[in-house]
Every structure is written in C-alpha cells, then in structure tokens.
Amino acid sequence: MEAASHKIFVYDQIRVFFKHTDYHGYVHPYNYLEWMSYTREAYFQDLVPNFLELCQRNIKMVTAETEFTPLQDAVFGDRIVVKIYSENVKRLSFDVLFEFSGGQDGVLLGKGRQRLTFLDADTGRPARIPEELKSVVLLYEKKKTEHTESGGDQGRVAD
Template identity: 25%
Template sequence: MTDNQAAGSRFELPIRVYIEDTDAGGIVFHAKYLHYMERARTEYVRHHGIALRAGLADNISYVVQRLSIHYAAAARLDDRLSVSAELVACGRVWMEFDQKVTRAEDGVMLAEARVKVACVALDSGRPRRIPDSIRSLVDQDQ
C-alpha cells in the first residue's frame, strides 16, 4: 500500500452510556466521545488479530497526532451507541481513521471524527515505521 491509499473495512463497537460518562443533566461530556473512539480503534486492531501488548514489548506505541471532530447531537444516559472505526489512509509512520458515534436505537449520528495516529518508539517518542503486522492489516482491508 502506498501513502494516502484508502484501506476500507469498517468496524463497529457497541457501547452503553453510563452515569460516569455524563454531566449532571445526563448528557455525555464531550471528551467521552474521544474515549469511545479510542476503544473502537483499539478493538478494530484486536479484531484483526494484532496484539497490542506485543507492540509494547517491542518498544512500539501509537499516539493521536491530529484530530478533527464534529459534534452533531447529544448522547444521553442509558443510550446504546455504535462507535465505528474505518481505516481510510496509511503512510509509513501513520494511519488515518474515519470514526462515527451513532445512537443504536435510531441511527442518528452524534459525532464524527477524522483521527490520524502516529507510530512512535515508546522510549523516545520518535516516529517509527508501522510494524508489518499492522501493514498486513491495512493490506487485507483493501
């Protein structure tokens, strides 16, 4: 796969809104959407058989480099959500995801984001080439 080439394969993670996710009015706090999206990206990788602990043992970590988010509607206490992660582009040291949070009951889109994740050396924080296991994940999604 070359830089900026689209990858595909959308992954969906169900999530329930708990009291800890909300403000006093029962509305989800804006930063919680980022937690939901992080979980969906992590489960996307796990779903494809990539062990994240193995990466840590190999001095590899992933950090959010860039994030653009649009909040369209509020999630509320006890809502069932569907959080998607779709790998849409990949470079030598980064991956880019499109993500959406929708309410499961009616399919209303609550938030959407474009998230660029960089691969870095855990000990130094310096950019590092994406491991072959991740690259093969990208290639199989085409």
C-alpha cells in the same frame, strides 16, 4: 448507493451511564474522546493477531492528533455503536476515523478522527508502521472518493 471498497469495524459495547452525562442529561463530548481510545484498542486487539506482542516492541504508536465533531445529543440509557475505518495510510502514520451512532433510531451522533504515528523508542525518531498492523489497516482504508454513507462489510469479524 455504491458499496464501500473498505471493511468497517463495528464496536457495539458502549452504554451511556449517568457518569457520562452533564447537568442537562446529555453526554458530554469528552466521553467520545475516551470511547475513541477504547474502540481503537478493540479494533487492533480483535484484528491484529499479535497486537499485544507489537506493543512490547521498540516501535511505539503515538496519537498525534485527536478531533471530535458532535452532530446530535446522546442521553442516559443510549447504546452507542461505533464504526471504525482508516484513511491516509502512509509509511509513518495513518488516520483512524470513527462514526458514532445511537439512540432509538441509530442517528449519527458524531464523527471523530485520530492521527496515529510511530516512533522508535530508542531514538525518538519516526518509524515505519509495523507491517502486521499496516496490512490490517489497509483492509479498512477508506479512499478519498468513497462516501461515508456507503455500506460495506460491517461486523466484528474481519472476513
């Protein structure tokens, strides 16, 4: 197995509570959409030094698409680990990819994707990705030829 050429951000702060489960005790898929937003924000806040200042600028980040594919069930008490990386980094947009794993054996629970695009708040027109953000996103970009199962740098530190 070949090591990934991109970094992987790992977020391990999600715990499944009763409020996340349905009548049968399984995590309802809509929770993953919320967790995608939480982990994406942690990714940016931890890795982009001036992310809060970037959010105050006139260039706004917009989630244009969101999708999630469940693969296995999670239940009350599970701890969920999310691996995050990027793909399709262009001038105006990029995708953030999420891999959720958990349970006793760390099984892959599901995969998600968000397409983020940028708009000028004054004109409403598309805008370029701010360079401070793009430089970080490029470090975590998975090239189309890489396999998801690949290793890579894992951890909260962006060395």
